[in-house]
Amino acid sequence: MKLGTKGRYAVMSMVDIACHDDKEAVSLNDIATRTEISLPYLEQLFMKLRKSGLVTSVRGPGGGYKLARPSNNIRISDILLAVDVQIHTTRCEPNSAMGCRINHGRCLTHDLWDAMGRQMALFLNSVTLEDVVQGRLIEKSMHHVKKEEQENILKVVS
Amino acid sequence: MKLGTKGRYAVMSMVDIACHDDKEAVSLNDIATRTEISLPYLEQLFMKLRKSGLVTSVRGPGGGYKLARPSNNIRISDILLAVDVQIHTTRCEPNSAMGCRINHGRCLTHDLWDAMGRQMALFLNSVTLEDVVQGRLIEKSMHHVKKEEQENILKVVS
DNA sequence: TCAATAGTTGACTATTTTACTCGGATATTG
DNA sequence: CAATATCCGAGTAAAATAGTCAACTATTGA
Ligand code: FES
Ligand code: FES
Numbered sequence: 001m002k003l004g005t006k007g008r009y010a011v012m013s014m015v016d017i018a019c020h021d022d023k024e025a026v027s028l029n030d031i032a033t034r035t036e037i038s039l040p041y042l043e044q045l046f047m048k049l050r051k052s053g054l055v056t057s058v059r060g061p062g063g064g065y066k067l068a069r070p071s072n073n074i075r076i077s078d079i080l081l082a083v084d085v086q087i088h089t090t091r092c093e094p095n096s097a098m099g100c101r102i103n104h105g106r107c108l109t110h111d112l113w114d115a116m117g118r119q120m121a122l123f124l125n126s127v128t129l130e131d132v133v134q135g136r137l138i139e140k141s142m143h144h145v146k147k148e149e150q151e152n153i154l155k156v157v158s
Numbered sequence: 159m160k161l162g163t164k165g166r167y168a169v170m171s172m173v174d175i176a177c178h179d180d181k182e183a184v185s186l187n188d189i190a191t192r193t194e195i196s197l198p199y200l201e202q203l204f205m206k207l208r209k210s211g212l213v214t215s216v217r218g219p220g221g222g223y224k225l226a227r228p229s230n231n232i233r234i235s236d237i238l239l240a241v242d243v244q245i246h247t248t249r250c251e252p253n254s255a256m257g258c259r260i261n262h263g264r265c266l267t268h269d270l271w272d273a274m275g276r277q278m279a280l281f282l283n284s285v286t287l288e289d290v291v292q293g294r295l296i297e298k299s300m301h302h303v304k305k306e307e308q309e310n311i312l313k314v315v316s
Numbered sequence: 317t318c319a320a321t322a323g324t325t326g327a328c329t330a331t332t333t334t335a336c337t338c339g340g341a342t343a344t345t346g
Numbered sequence: 347c348a349a350t351a352t353c354c355g356a357g358t359a360a361a362a363t364a365g366t367c368a369a370c371t372a373t374t375g376a
Contacts, residue, residue, distance in 0.1 A: 001161055001278075002246035003271060004334065015266050027351065040337055047353070060344025061350040076270065077314050086316035088160035108173050111295045112234065113161060116281055117315035120159075123277050124314060125307055127270065137269045149283055156235050156282060157275035158244035162363065185322065199365055205324070218373025219321040 007085035009037050010045050011132075014079050017055070018071040018129045025057075025064030045083055052082035072130035080124065089117035165243035167195050168203050169290075172237050175213070176229040176287045183215075183222030203241055210240035229287040238282065247275035 012035055017026045028046060032039045046065060049055045054074060055065045067074065080086075090113045092106070131137060145153070170193055175184045186204060190197045204223060207213050212232060213223045225232065238244070248271045250264070289295060303311070 001159070001165070001243060003159055005336090006334080007159070008249065008267070008271075011270070012265065012267050019266075029351075038336070041335075043352075043354090044336085050352095057352060058344090059342080059350090059352050062345070063343090063351055065352090077310065081313060085159060087314055088316055090315075091166065107170065108177075109166070109170050109290060111293065112169070112285065112290050113166075114315070115285075115295045116278065118311055119281050120274065120278060121311040121314035122303065122307075123274055125310055132267060132270050135269065137273045145280065149280075152235065152283055153276055153279040155239060156245055156279035157248075157272075158246055163365090164363080187322075196365065198367075201323075201325090202365085208323095215323060216373090217321090217323050217371080220374070221322055221372090223323090 004085070006045065006083050007080045009035070009041070010049065010079050010083045010085075011076060013037070013042065013045065014049070014054070014067075014074070014129055015132055017065060017067055018074075018133050021067070021071065023066075025062070025066050027064035030064070048083050049079070052078070054078060054082055067129075070130075071133060072128050074129045075125055076127045076129070076132070077121065077124035079129075087117045087120050089113035089120075162243070164203065164241050165238045167193070167199070168207065168237050168241045168243075169234060171195070171200065171203065172207070172212070172225075172232070172287055173290055175223060175225055176232075176291050179225070179229070181224075183220070183224050185222035188222070206241050207237070210236075212236060212240055225287075229291060230289075232287045233283055234285045234287070234290070235279065235282040237287075245275045245278050247271035247278075 013031050016031050016034060020026050028039055028042045031037070032042055046055065046057075050057055050065070053068055056068050057063070057065055090110055092110065127137070171189050174189050174192060178184050186197055186200045189195070190200055204213065204215075208215055208223070211226055214226050215221070215223055248268055250268065285295070
């Protein structure tokens with residue numbers, strides 16, 4: 001269960017733009033050198049980000065990309081959704097009535113994975129680009145965790 | 159970002175055994191027919207579950223596997239860890255000091271992914287096999303979610 | 317004791333997904 | 347018109363996942 005480069009690079013790039021929020025467009029070339037992501041790959045990603053209305057583009061010399069909305073109005077989930085990174089914890093299709101073929105259409109573990117997926121989505125919905133740039137993340141997760149659990153958590157997240 | 163068959167099948171099988179908790183060992187053949195998972199694949203998984211001390215085995219006719227501990231003492235994270243399914247949200251190695259090479263060793267998005275990984279781990283640590291069998295999951299997630307967000311969450315979890 | 321059952325083990329292959337590249341087109345600036 | 351930078355479709359390479367196979371060992375019961 002891991003996050004791939006697609007979602008990772010998309011968020012990294014958006015953070016990069018949010019930092020250079022000088023009303024000047026940021027070129028992919030600049031982002032590529034700063035983040036060490038290949039230019040063609042970035043082009044592919046920004047195509048989707050633009051089509052989803054998260055960024056606006058300026059062509060020609062001095063051009064690049066700008067955030068389409070203020071950074072406190074762009075959620076991490078918006079970015080991931082734009083580049084087709086979804087949380088896929090359950091196996092059954094959301095439409096089709098029957099899933100894992102056991103226990104009359106819904107397997108016993110369905111609710112477990114569904115709950116986990118929602119948990120993740122809830123988190124990604126609650127964090128905005130601005131939160132990331134300003135480092136407001138500790139407050140959004142992990143309040144009072146027992147010392148005993150801390151150890152186990154570190155094993156799970158690897 | 160999806161859950162593969164390895165972790166899914168491991169948990170499904172463990173739930174299956176927990177249901178038939180008649181002090182009788184459950185054979186992989188029975189699990190295979192009920193869950194429609196191939197026998198050789200199950201063998202591979204139960205090797206790891208046994209070596210991690212989650213199940214005990216009984217060889218010969220009438221044999222099979224039993225839970226090594228009561229189901230309320232087996233967490234979902236224990237099962238996933240046993241079959242080498244880890245949460246891998248950050249890109250940087252946990253040991254090595256430098257990660258994504260930007261912002262002096264820790265990239266701006268590191269804390270974001272780290273927080274998300276911990277969020278997931280916390281959830282998986284809080285749910286036991288017994289919880290799944292008895293359907294105690296709604297209480298563990300999603301308390302008061304705005305109607306507006308509900309819609310978006312469904313898009314993200316797909 | 318012998319045959320059937322069922323776990324034990326390591327290695328191996330197929331499939332799918334992910335990551336990334338390439339070539340060329342179009343628009344804008346100076 | 348030349349340089350810059352976004353646009354766009356397709357195509358390939360690498361990696362991870364999923365699943366298979368053959369052979370072995372222990373146990374039970376007829
Ligand atoms: S995951 Fe939905 S029915 Fe099994
Ligand atoms: S994810 Fe850890 S430094 Fe980028």
